[in-house]
Amino acid sequence: EIESYNIEVECYHHTGKTIWCNINCSLISNANLDSDLVITQVEDITLRKNLERKALENATRFKRIFEYSPNGMALVDLHGKWRSVNLNLAQMIGYTKEELLRKSLDEITHPEDRDNDKHLFAKVISRESPSYQIEKRYLHKDGSIVSCFLTVSGLLDEHGEVRSLIGQVVDMTDEVNAKRALEASLNDMRVILDSTTQVIIVETDLNHIIRKFNKGAENLLGYSAEEVVDKEKPSLFHKKEEVQNYALELEQQYGEKVDKHDIFTYKIKRGELETSDWTYLRKDGSTFPVQLVVTAIQDENGNTKGYLGVSADISALKAMEHSLLKAKLKAEAANKSKSEFLANMSHEIRTPLNGVIGFSDLLLKTKLDANQQKYMETVFASAVSLLDLINDILDFSKIEAGKLELSEERVNISEICGRSVEMIKQQAHQKELEVLLNIPNSIDANIMADGLRLRQILINLLSNALKFTHKGEIEVKVASKGLIEDNQKKRYTFSIRDTGIGIAPQNLKKIFRAFDQADASTTRKYGGTGLGLTISNRLLELMNSKLEVTSELGLGTTFSFTVDFTTVDSQLIETKIERSLKKVLIVEDNLNNRYIIDGMLRERNIETTLVSNGVDAIEILEKEKDYDLAIVDYHMPYLN
Numbered sequence: 001e002i003e004s005y006n007i008e009v010e011c012y013h014h015t016g017k018t019i020w021c022n023i024n025c026s027l028i029s030n031a032n033l034d035s036d037l038v039i040t041q042v043e044d045i046t047l048r049k050n051l052e053r054k055a056l057e058n059a060t061r062f063k064r065i066f067e068y069s070p071n072g073m074a075l076v077d078l079h080g081k082w083r084s085v086n087l088n089l090a091q092m093i094g095y096t097k098e099e100l101l102r103k104s105l106d107e108i109t110h111p112e113d114r115d116n117d118k119h120l121f122a123k124v125i126s127r128e129s130p131s132y133q134i135e136k137r138y139l140h141k142d143g144s145i146v147s148c149f150l151t152v153s154g155l156l157d158e159h160g161e162v163r164s165l166i167g168q169v170v171d172m173t174d175e176v177n178a179k180r181a182l183e184a185s186l187n188d189m190r191v192i193l194d195s196t197t198q199v200i201i202v203e204t205d206l207n208h209i210i211r212k213f214n215k216g217a218e219n220l221l222g223y224s225a226e227e228v229v230d231k232e233k234p235s236l237f238h239k240k241e242e243v244q245n246y247a248l249e250l251e252q253q254y255g256e257k258v259d260k261h262d263i264f265t266y267k268i269k270r271g272e273l274e275t276s277d278w279t280y281l282r283k284d285g286s287t288f289p290v291q292l293v294v295t296a297i298q299d300e301n302g303n304t305k306g307y308l309g310v311s312a313d314i315s316a317l318k319a320m321e322h323s324l325l326k327a328k329l330k331a332e333a334a335n336k337s338k339s340e341f342l343a344n345m346s347h348e349i350r351t352p353l354n355g356v357i358g359f360s361d362l363l364l365k366t367k368l369d370a371n372q373q374k375y376m377e378t379v380f381a382s383a384v385s386l387l388d389l390i391n392d393i394l395d396f397s398k399i400e401a402g403k404l405e406l407s408e409e410r411v412n413i414s415e416i417c418g419r420s421v422e423m424i425k426q427q428a429h430q431k432e433l434e435v436l437l438n439i440p441n442s443i444d445a446n447i448m449a450d451g452l453r454l455r456q457i458l459i460n461l462l463s464n465a466l467k468f469t470h471k472g473e474i475e476v477k478v479a480s481k482g483l484i485e486d487n488q489k490k491r492y493t494f495s496i497r498d499t500g501i502g503i504a505p506q507n508l509k510k511i512f513r514a515f516d517q518a519d520a521s522t523t524r525k526y527g528g529t530g531l532g533l534t535i536s537n538r539l540l541e542l543m544n545s546k547l548e549v550t551s552e553l554g555l556g557t558t559f560s561f562t563v564d565f566t567t568v569d570s571q572l573i574e575t576k577i578e579r580s581l582k583k584v585l586i587v588e589d590n591l592n593n594r595y596i597i598d599g600m601l602r603e604r605n606i607e608t609t610l611v612s613n614g615v616d617a618i619e620i621l622e623k624e625k626d627y628d629l630a631i632v633d634y635h636m637p638y639l640n
Contacts, residue, residue, distance in 0.1 A: 246263050461559045
């Protein structure tokens with residue numbers, strides 16, 4: 001059917017390796033012979049095949065590098081026309097690959113940069129240069145300018161001639177913009193330095209030689225920049241006796257010799273802030289007081305390369321300081337007396353009260369008859385009420401000073417509300433009022449909160465409701481709104497409703513001001529300090545909440561607030577406590593308090609050691625170190 005054929009096949013060599021062969025078979029007819037002849041020619045083409053494979057691998061590798069380069073890549077002919085571009089280059093300039101290939105180089109190049117590399121392009125083609133690099137601006141599809149760094153190289157053919165050129169484009173827009181912003185910032189800084197004529201700004205090197213001297217320094221000190229820059233040190237305009245005294249002060253403070261030229265930067269080298277008052281000497285010999293702030297100037301690696309001193313004339317402040325000094329000393333003395341009084345009152349009053357509360361709580365857990373139980377509950381509630389009254393005064397002082405903080409612990413909402421109601425129940429019954437406690441059984445009652453502060457808020461609101469209600473009822477209601485989105489907390493709403501006298505609309509805002517009530521007649525009739533709602537609202541601010549109030553005059557009032565709490569499983573917490581605490585050291589100078597804490601811990605089968613002061617505690621800890629917890633009183637004799 002055919003007279004010849006030619007095929008390439010992979011064959012086995014007698015050594016076991018494979019080789020590629022070209023087989024050429026032809027049919028030859030011979031009239032002198034009875035049959036035709038088949039002539040087969042076999043040629044070893046293994047070398048050619050290997051070269052073809054390597055060429056294919058190189059082409060594939062080049063294409064992969066070209067297409068997936070993180071930079072823009074382009075292949076152009078000797079006339080600058082596109083042969084190929086990668087996706088990154090197209091996206092860099094805002095086009096698709098197809099759109100970019102339809103554009104010429106001139107169309108996408110900034111007009112001012114179109115001819116800046118033509119001579120370099122020609123040198124690569126003529127092989128005078130293998131490649132070149134240049135900054136170039138391109139026009140984005142949206143009209144913005146893309147600043148780039150272009151590298152162009154020639155691609156040679158088998159004869160060593162340049163057959164095309166390949167370009168790599170790196171987007172430098174962010175760097176260029178940052179450079180311009182830095183230059184603008186430096187220019188602004190120079191303008192600021194020159195315009196601050198009433199502030200002295202001096203920069204020095206590490207040897208304290210002045211490098212910059214602003215207009216303000218020239219104006220206030222009388223020296224020109226030419227007189228001091230690269231010539232003088234800041235000690236030129238300092239009083240020698242002040243420098244010597246400060247050096248001695250540093251030596252006494254740090255216990256080492258300090259050179260007089262290093263006193264301005266000594267603290268900075270130790271990582272401390274250097275701010276101090278000095279007396280500056282003008283060129284004409286006159287003096288004026290300044291406040292000097294010295295900071296280190298660091299390079300990009302965080303190494304100190306110099307120092308910057310900023311000084312402000314404080315002559316007016318010094319004069320004012322002198323006139324206010326006596327008033328300041330009086331105010332400090334009064335404030336100190338107040339603080340000491342509050343601290344002493346807090347300790348002296350709370351200590352016996354804690355004894356009453358603690359022993360009452362322990363006694364309530366023993367076997368008592370009905371009357372004894374009722375009496376002890378009344379004693380316990382009254383002691384807590386007195387403690388809360390003291391806390392109100394102390395808390396208001398802390399709130400005014402901004403020193404009140406919350407302390408979260410595991411508490412039970414039902415217990416907190418129940419104890420809060422117990423505080424007013426007896427008085428409510430005497431006024432023939434119904435007290436309702438409305439807490440659903442389904443609510444998660446165990447939460448992480450500051451129980452003391454939460455109960456304080458509830459008692460304040462309940463006390464107000466009791467005071468201004470003469471008939472009807474008072475209701476405490478708690479509702480849960482479930483988990484908050486993207487949070488593990490639950491939202492609880494507390495409301496205290498009464499059927500009392502109500503509040504006039506014009507007085508609703510007034511009631512939240514300290515020492516203020518709805519009107520003067522209310523104060524005269526009902527008494528009170530007017531602190532309860534103020535303290536409650538401030539405490540709720542620490543819980544990211546606030547009091548809301550609705551009221552109708554003559555019908556009653558409802559106060560409410562909404563707080564987010566983390567819920568906890570009581571069984572898990574109890575198990576964890578029993579497992580983790582085995583031995584506790586109690587350091588307390590009050591005997592009653594030691595017995596109270598000891599009784600509470602022994603209920604949990606926790607071993608305790610009781611000591612009365614800090615000295616004894618340290619001696620015990622030097623001998624025994626296996627305590628899991630130490631409960632230490634804040635205020636004790638010998639050692640706090």
